[in-house]
Amino acid sequence: YCPQFDALVPELTGREMLRFYASVAGLPESEVEGYIADALQSVGVSEFSDRPCKNYSGGNKRKLSLAVAYLAAPRIVFLDEASAGVDPVARRKLWEVIWRSRAGRCSVVTTHVLEEAATLCSRIGIVVSGVMACLGSPQHLKTRYGAGLQLDVECDDVSSLVTELAEAASAEVSIVEQHARYARIQVQVSSSKAAGGAGPERPPVAAVFRALLGREDVTDFSVTQPTLEAIFLRFAKAQEAAEAAETSMAAVPVSTGLFS
Known part of the structure; x- marks a missing residue:
């Protein structure tokens, strides 16, 4: 078990620290040094x-x-939270350590860094308000629960492109961010399905491509699936809406009376 906060004695060396935990675990004395060497090397x-x-350093403590x-x-x-509290470079190195050590071992990782989950895990469960909202491979979650497409485009007239995409794909199209000719656009088909249902309706990808390829002022574009972070936020918003509805219902006064 690797806790979120380092359970280390500052005055002990790394080797002494491992020797202490080896004794707590009851490892045979004759095998302790071998286990320590393997763990340090790994x-x-x-x-x-x-x-x-x-x-x-913080990274070496982790x-x-x-x-x-x-x-x-x-x-x-x-x-x-194995990579909690370390800088991005140290976090990447920790990911490499965990990835190299995965053979023949089941690792259960809890993290708030969804990129970490996507990098390290073959199956991901998203927990919202203490409830497991979904479980599956990263690709399965993106396919089933991902809402829409993300477009990165370079275009002279972004506003007219948004209008054309909305008509061609019969979808809700919005500009997420824009800098001169570059824009990030979200394409999403409205769906009444809840986040935990069969999944959102898919935008017609072929129509999106035809609209992009049919414009001479589009010099470059890429189309990607939603990120795991976007999926997590979708579940979180659905949970917030459900909790708000429950609170609203609880606040409605109930009249009582006696009838003869």
Whole structure:
């Protein structure tokens, strides 16, 4: 188990820290040094193993916490916000460590960084207000719950392009951001289906492509699926709407009376 906050004794060295956890785990004394060497090597902190933990960088402290989790080569590992509190470069290195250590092991990762989930996990569950809203592979979630398409385009007349896309695809089209000729556009078909249902209606991709290819002022474009973050926000908004509706119903006064 790798907790969200480093469970390390500042005055102990990395090697001593692992030796302590090895004794807590009840590993055979004759095998402890071998387990420690393997754990240090797996996370890439062997060269710092004889330094006090208080002298480790934030990234190396998280790596040492991973080494504690991987000690004794467990088949199941729980990683709670394993990359929390580190800079983007250190986070990428931690992802590499977790990715290299996945063979023959089930890793359960909790994270608020959806890019981390998409990078490391073969199956993802999105939890909203303590309830598992959906579960599946990243591609399955995008296919089933992704609402619409995201377009990145370079165009002389973005406003007229938006109008044309809305007519061609019979969809809601909005400009997410625009800088001169560059624009990010969201194409989404209205759907009355709830977030937990069979999924939103898909915009006609062929119609979108025909509209883009038919304009001479479109010099470049790309079409992508929604991100996992967009899907998470969709579930969160649906949950907020449901909670608001419940609150509204609870606030409605109820009259009572006696009838003879």
